[in-house]
Amino acid sequence: MPFSGSSSFTSPTREARPTVRPTGGWRAVLLVMLVGVVTVVSLDLATPADFRTRALLGLLPMGVAVLTSVMTTAMVTGGMLVVYIGLQLVSPVPSGGWGVVGPLLIATGGLLGVLIARRREEQHARLQAVTAIAEATQRAVMRAVPEHVGNLHIADFYQPAARAARVGGDWYDVQPSPHGVRAVLGDVSGKGLPAVSASASLLGAFREAGYHEADVREVARRLEIGMQRYSAWARVMGEEELPDAFSTALLLHFPPGTDAVDIVNFGHEPPLVVGADGRVHTPEVPPGVPLGMGALGAALPEPVRLPFGVGDTLVLFTDGVTESRDDDGVFYPVRDRLPGLVRELPADAPPGELLRRLVHDLHGHRHGSTSDDTAITVVRRTAGNVAPYAADTDAVLYEPARAQPPRDQYATDMRERACPSRSTSSTKAIA
Known part of the structure; x- marks a missing residue:
């Protein structure tokens, strides 16, 4: 099941912060000078003649220092000295020590400007290093979603609530497997680094189980175990910023050779379905308990099979969409707005175009900055049959031992159950 490319529409937030650049440029420096x-x-x-302002030229090097490099600041200082000497030739100051004070002030301003520019460059270098680490973290936690996975065409959007953040509590991914394509979109309770840590734990569980497990129910169970394991680890480590974490989520399974999709709803907003004829409706997908609440004794939600043929489109989103408010405090009515956006689309418009218009409409409705992470995934089925996906041709079957782990303070209720893997494994399995 080949896949290629990246999503056809990317978050404006990601596009706006690819690299931290210097504050100014040559145009700004020339304008200031x-x-x-x-x-x-x-x-x-x-x-x-007894009151001259030419000594104020010493302020200009400090002004350009916040816009340009140390070398340019030093060159500006030299240029100000030349200007001062020219003024002295045209209109010399009265005799006395004032003729020396001007160059001294300019030299002092130039020295301060060089120190400012050097300090700014050091801070810029450190910020670039931190940005590179943040980008690596983003790629590890929220890897890019492919534009095509088999006969599925995918577009995604992600905007963290924190302006300086690159990851947040919303999590989503697509995982091809020998048993069909799996997709997930969820929202972890809480904010900040604990929510990022929880979403990273859930994504790791999904990528492993989504590839190996043949039954989507087992994938759902593994996600529940992953959420409980994260909470248990947080308690052991004394991390109380996110006590008893939970996450809503939609888990999707696209069985190969069928025009259907299986959806497991962990207390999340149900998706929207755009039919090949352009009609939009909300499918009946009863919500179950969120991930992390299985320890309370609640049964895991059962998958619901829906028809999903060629040309049909699924729109998944988190509450960052539905809870966006306008000037009057009215929530964004995505289920009412989407049909109008679909009618305006050309018949052959890709999912990325629908996503672009939805995001633009959402931003037009929203008043001020968002207070919650926002994630949207659009999935459309295209024509063509797809062969089962495998990581490589050397995969071997394995059956792990079923030994019961010892119970301790880290154990969870779900770990008492056997967790066999009944599918193909490989050391080269997709990350």
Whole structure:
């Protein structure tokens, strides 16, 4: 089941922060110099001979220091000295020590400007290093979703609530497997680093179980175990920022050779289905308990099979969409707005175009900055049969030992059950 590319529409937040760049440029530096020099020279020539403002040229190196490099700041300092000497030749100051004070002030301003520029470059270098680490973390936690997985065409959008963040509590991914394509979209309770840690734990569980397990019910059970294991580990480590974490989620399974999709709803907003004829409806997918609440004794939700033929589209989203408010505090009515957006689309428009218009409409409705992470995934089935996916041709069957682990303070209720794997494994399985 081949896959290629990346999503056809990417979050504006991601696009806006690929790299941290210097504050200014040559145009800004030239503008500051031009305005500063013209202002100081004009005032200097307009004032009486016993009151000159040319010494104010020493402020310009400090001004350009916040916009450019150490070398450019030093060159600007030299240029201000040349301007000062030129003014001295045209209109010399009265005799005395004032002729020396001006160059000293300019040299002092230039020295301070060089120190400012050097400090800014050091901070910029550290910020670049932190940004690179953040990007690596994003790729590890929220890897890019392929644009095509078999006969599925996918587009995704993600915008963390924190302006400086690159990951958050919303999590989603697509995992091809020998048993069909699996997809997931969820929202962890809480915010900040604990929510990121929980979402990373759930994504790891999904990527492993989504590839290996033949039954989507087993994938769902493994996600529940992953959520409980994270909570148990947080308690052991004394991390109380996110006590008794839970996550809503939609788990999707696209069985090969069928025009259907199986959906497991862990207390999440049900998806929207756009039929090949352009009609939009909300399918009947009863919500179960969120992930992490299985320890309370509640049964895991059962998968619901829905028809999903060629040309049909699924739209999945988190509560960052539905809880966006306008100026009057009205929530964004995505289920009412989507049919109108679909009618405006050309018949052959890809999922990315529908996603782009939905995000644009959402941003037009939203007042101010978002207070919650926002994730949207659009999946469309295209024509063509797809062969089962395998990580490589050397995969071997394995059956792990069924020994019961010893109970301790880290154990969870779900770990008492056997967890055999009944599918193909490989050391080269997809990350």
